[in-house]
Amino acid sequence: MSVWSSLVGSVVEAAQELRIHRTRVLLSLIGVAVAVCAISSVVGLGAIAEQAMREQNEKNGGRAATLYASAYSSDGAVLDMVDVSAAFDAAATRYSIDYTSRNAYAQQSVQYADGTSVVDTTLVDIDYGTMHRVDVTEGSWFTDLDTRRLAPALVINSTVYQRLGSPDLSTHPTLQLNADTDVVGVIVGVTHRAYEEGYESMYILADAYTAVASPEALSQVSPNYELWVPEDASAELVPLLQRDIASALGEGVQVDVNRQDYGAYGEQDFFGPIRLLVGGVAALVLLLGALGLVNISLVTVRQRVREIGIRRSFGATAGRVFFAVMMESVVATLVAGVFGVAAAVAIVQNPTVQGWIGQGGITDTPAFPLDAAVLGLLAATAVGALAGLLPALVAVRVRVIDAIRF
Amino acid sequence: MRAVTTSILRLDGVTRTVELPDGAALDILRGVDLEVSVGDHVSIVGRSGSGKTTLLNLLGLLDKPTSGSIYFDGVSTDSLSSRSRDRTRGRHVGFIFQQFNLLAGRTALENVVTPLLYASGKQFWRREKLALEMLDRVGLGHRARSMPETLSGGEQQRVAIARALVRGPRLILADEPTGALDIETGATVMALLDDVAEQSGAALITITHDINVAALARRHYRLDRGVLSALAELGGAALGAAPGIASVVSPPAALLPSSAPKELAR
Ligand SMILES: Nc1ncnc2c1ncn2[C@@H]1O[C@H](COP(=O)(O)OP(=O)(O)OP(=O)(O)O)[C@@H](O)[C@H]1O
Ligand SMILES: [Mg+2]
Numbered sequence: 001m002s003v004w005s006s007l008v009g010s011v012v013e014a015a016q017e018l019r020i021h022r023t024r025v026l027l028s029l030i031g032v033a034v035a036v037c038a039i040s041s042v043v044g045l046g047a048i049a050e051q052a053m054r055e056q057n058e059k060n061g062g063r064a065a066t067l068y069a070s071a072y073s074s075d076g077a078v079l080d081m082v083d084v085s086a087a088f089d090a091a092a093t094r095y096s097i098d099y100t101s102r103n104a105y106a107q108q109s110v111q112y113a114d115g116t117s118v119v120d121t122t123l124v125d126i127d128y129g130t131m132h133r134v135d136v137t138e139g140s141w142f143t144d145l146d147t148r149r150l151a152p153a154l155v156i157n158s159t160v161y162q163r164l165g166s167p168d169l170s171t172h173p174t175l176q177l178n179a180d181t182d183v184v185g186v187i188v189g190v191t192h193r194a195y196e197e198g199y200e201s202m203y204i205l206a207d208a209y210t211a212v213a214s215p216e217a218l219s220q221v222s223p224n225y226e227l228w229v230p231e232d233a234s235a236e237l238v239p240l241l242q243r244d245i246a247s248a249l250g251e252g253v254q255v256d257v258n259r260q261d262y263g264a265y266g267e268q269d270f271f272g273p274i275r276l277l278v279g280g281v282a283a284l285v286l287l288l289g290a291l292g293l294v295n296i297s298l299v300t301v302r303q304r305v306r307e308i309g310i311r312r313s314f315g316a317t318a319g320r321v322f323f324a325v326m327m328e329s330v331v332a333t334l335v336a337g338v339f340g341v342a343a344a345v346a347i348v349q350n351p352t353v354q355g356w357i358g359q360g361g362i363t364d365t366p367a368f369p370l371d372a373a374v375l376g377l378l379a380a381t382a383v384g385a386l387a388g389l390l391p392a393l394v395a396v397r398v399r400v401i402d403a404i405r406f
Numbered sequence: 407m408r409a410v411t412t413s414i415l416r417l418d419g420v421t422r423t424v425e426l427p428d429g430a431a432l433d434i435l436r437g438v439d440l441e442v443s444v445g446d447h448v449s450i451v452g453r454s455g456s457g458k459t460t461l462l463n464l465l466g467l468l469d470k471p472t473s474g475s476i477y478f479d480g481v482s483t484d485s486l487s488s489r490s491r492d493r494t495r496g497r498h499v500g501f502i503f504q505q506f507n508l509l510a511g512r513t514a515l516e517n518v519v520t521p522l523l524y525a526s527g528k529q530f531w532r533r534e535k536l537a538l539e540m541l542d543r544v545g546l547g548h549r550a551r552s553m554p555e556t557l558s559g560g561e562q563q564r565v566a567i568a569r570a571l572v573r574g575p576r577l578i579l580a581d582e583p584t585g586a587l588d589i590e591t592g593a594t595v596m597a598l599l600d601d602v603a604e605q606s607g608a609a610l611i612t613i614t615h616d617i618n619v620a621a622l623a624r625r626h627y628r629l630d631r632g633v634l635s636a637l638a639e640l641g642g643a644a645l646g647a648a649p650g651i652a653s654v655v656s657p658p659a660a661l662l663p664s665s666a667p668k669e670l671a672r
Binding site: 002005013019307311312314315316317401404 | 507516523569
């Protein structure tokens with residue numbers, strides 16, 4: 001007999017068997033489906049949580065791999081921001097690095113209608129928005145147009161925005177940057193981050209800042225530079241960039257280039273413990289489902305002794321009977337597994353659940369991970385095979401002549 | 407009697423002994439010799455408990471003799487693995503049982519398809535078509551999708567006949583095929599079985615209590631307490647029934663052996 005026809009034949013038999021015992025089988029399979037759903041959901045939600053974690057890390061440290069270059073003079077003299085930027089840019093161009101941005105901090109006092117305040121200000125270039133996945137909820141991130149403005153463009157956070165009375169951005173609201181500069185900035189965008197509640201911060205283009213800031217304020221700013229490079233090239237690029245920038249800036253200037261994104265510290269699996277817990281519970285549920293299935297299959301096999309005898313008398317070998325009973329169990333759990341995985345997909349892709357797991361911070365929602373689906377189906381199949389083993393052994397031991405004796 | 411042409415099955419001094427729970431040995435069959443050829447139709451009659459079913463199980467390779475040999479197509483089955491015994495049975499033997507033994511919950515068609523599930527090649531892949539043709543031949547093509555529970559006894563046995571014949575076996579073993587049917591239906595079913603078996607060229611061995619059923623066979627045997635003997639002529643004595651019933655063709659009611667009402671009542 002060919003392998004193919006016995007395989008198909010066994011599936012046909014199994015399907016018939018399941019059709020006949022569908023109610024009972026269905027009940028025991030609900031457990032399996034639920035467990036498979038749990039397992040797949042855990043893996044799927046884990047992927048979302050990881051993505052959320054990753055995006056959060058990227059907002060802070062930049063995407064993988066982000067190199068951080070800083071320069072300072074050995075004797076404490078103030079470096080010229082323009083010179084340093086030129087050296088950085090030249091190096092980036094040499095190695096065809098497309099995404100670069102300065103990243104420096106300044107304390108900027110601003111004048112509100114109801115008083116002054118010091119705002120943490122980040123000096124950036126346009127690429128910074130992409131490199132750090134900056135979410136702009138109102139207006140937009142800096143564009144090329146903003147580099148040509150006379151008044152510096154600002155992207156402020158929601159706290160600053162609220163203090164301004166949440167003006168409509170299309171009316172080009174301004175913010176008075178006083179004390180140091182006496183300059184007015186134009187607000188082009190607003191960012192919102194839950195954890196920045198009550199804390200004032202904003203972004204300004206580095207060039208705009210150098211143009212309007214007082215020399216004294218500028219001397220406080222240490223020029224740092226970020227480069228977004230391919231991950232596998234990062235290790236190689238670090239010493240090259242360091243060497244090139246250092247030689248461009250000449251003697252007496254110390255240049256440091258480091259990788260600073262989360263990848264540099266090794267990936268942390270914050271979701272690990274939860275995954276273990278839910279995975280453990282799911283495994284338990286799966287086991288219980290399997291036990292129920294074993295129980296039901298054993299009962300049905302005992303009832304089917306006669307039927308097995310009849311099949312044997314029409315040429316079914318012992319191996320075939322074993323395989324058919326096994327197949328029943330596997331076909332059943334596999335079907336349950338498919339439902340379980342489908343339910344898991346529905347859960348994981350549900351926007352509410354995603355918002356809850358991702359803490360509202362996901363821009364690139366990952367697709368339902370294939371390994372979650374595969375894992376669910378594999379678990380279902382394994383449980384089916386395990387649950388089918390005992391009844392299949394019972395079925396094989398049926399003595400044909402006793403089974404059909406009447 | 408037919409001249410022996412191609413032997414399908416030969417029993418040589420076959421005995422079957424079982425051990426009873428109390429440790430005593432029970433000899434069910436004692437030194438049975440039998441040869442069955444292509445196209446043969448053999449009847450075996452005997453009282454209840456005489457060992458008929460035990461013999462049939464041996465003939466169908468469902469059981470192994472305690473001593474003696476069974477040759478299938480001239481090859482001794484003693485040394486065959488259980489797997490090749492199963493295969494041989496599937497390919498060459500068709501069973502028909504007293505209680506029909508149709509698979510519950512499967513349609514008539516699915517029942518007839520069952521033996522083909524263990525076949526390969528064309529027989530496997532064209533199983534539905536072959537099964538439908540076979541159902542047509544027993545006159546039940548229009549009931550292919552019916553469940554056995556909804557069929558009458560005679561119809562169920564016709565489905566069973568279709569199932570026994572669908573793989574084109576060379577040996578058909580029928581254990582009291584009319585035992586659960588009324589006399590008339592039994593006669594119709596038996597005529598059909600005889601006809602279909604003859605057309606397919608298969609050998610048919612029928613175990614029966616019913617003289618009318620036995621009368622359809624061309625060779626007759628009697629099994630008495632495990633001893634098989636050929637009967638030159640079929641008569642009431644063959645069954646060890648009450649004396650006075652001796653002719654082959656008599657009114658059916660009068661022909662029922664003493665044990666028959668009990669059989670029917672079951
Ligand atoms: N496995 C077994 N263990 C013990 N006794 C057995 C076994 N198989 C058969 N027997 C006995 O052997 C005898 C013959 O049994 P068998 O079933 O062959 O009879 P039978 O001729 O088919 O009877 P019936 O016409 O009632 O079907 C019976 O007495 C039965 O109890
Ligand atoms: Mg019997």
